[in-house]
Amino acid sequence: MNKLYAFVERQFNLTLRHWHWELVWIVYQIAMALSVGFIGAGAAAVSGVELNIEQLTLYLLIGSLLWGFLNLLLKELSYAIVWERWEGTIEYTFMAPVSRLTHLVGTSIAALIYGVIRTTLVLLAVAFFFDISLSNANLWAAVALLAIAAVSFIGIGMMVAVLPLLTPERGEMVGVIVQAFLLMISGIYYPISVLPVWMQKIAVFSPAFYALEGMRHALLEGGAFREFWQYIWPLIILGVVLIPLGWLVFSFGEKHSKKKGKLKRSG
Helix, strand or coil, X not given: CHHHHHHHHHHHHHXXXXXXXXXXXXXXXXXXXXXXXXXXXXXHHHHCCCCCHHHHHHHHHHHHHHHHHHHHHHHHHHHHHHHHHHHCCHHHHHHCCCCHHHHHHHHHHHHHHHHXXXXXXXXXXXXXXXXXXXXXXXXXXXXXHHXXXXXXXXXXXXXXXXXXXXXXXXXXXXXXXXXXXXHHHCCCCCCXXXXXXXXXXXXXXXXXXXXXXXXXXXXXXXXXXXXXXXXXXXXHHHHHHHHHHHHHHHHHHHHHHHHHCCCCXXX
């Protein structure tokens, strides 16, 4: 537990060291969320069709906020590897007497806590611009779905984090491609029914799809907790599969990088 906490503390110290950049990213995320919300608010004026503007705006905002949170979990492990390359400490971290699972989980916990803080700040900022009612929402179901989805995305984040190890120069950019693909197939801003059939079949393997469907059901329609089992059980299965798979993929990438001498800052 002490080793696990050490990685959490180290990650927060790194975040505080670069707090001005984190402030920039928070402002950017707020601007993106507001832009998506304004798209919903202006849809009726553009289309000339009478729409339920409040529901459409909330539909888009849920997608924007949830993706911002899950995407942060996806990126933080990669950024941690990139930072260590810049600092020249990655070899020391990999030589430390600590299991790689402890290293990855500790960094992921820090990302999870920071993600909750940042998403809360974005949500408070968005609340000043949009008057949205959540009187019928099942908030407990929404929180449960978010927590379970976070586990799955941590597993994907472990796999994405191996890219800066295997390809020091372009690994981070390849991770961005993975994020873009998940954004496209998961129905962040639209139902997956508008996608080609073959993409819809791929979407069912994305934890973001189940999280978004469940969150929208919980916040827009409410309902009893048992109604959300159809979204919860796939997320549990994906989490059980993706966490060990992510750890194995990262361990393989670490061994390969050590063997090929790719841990130097210069790559």
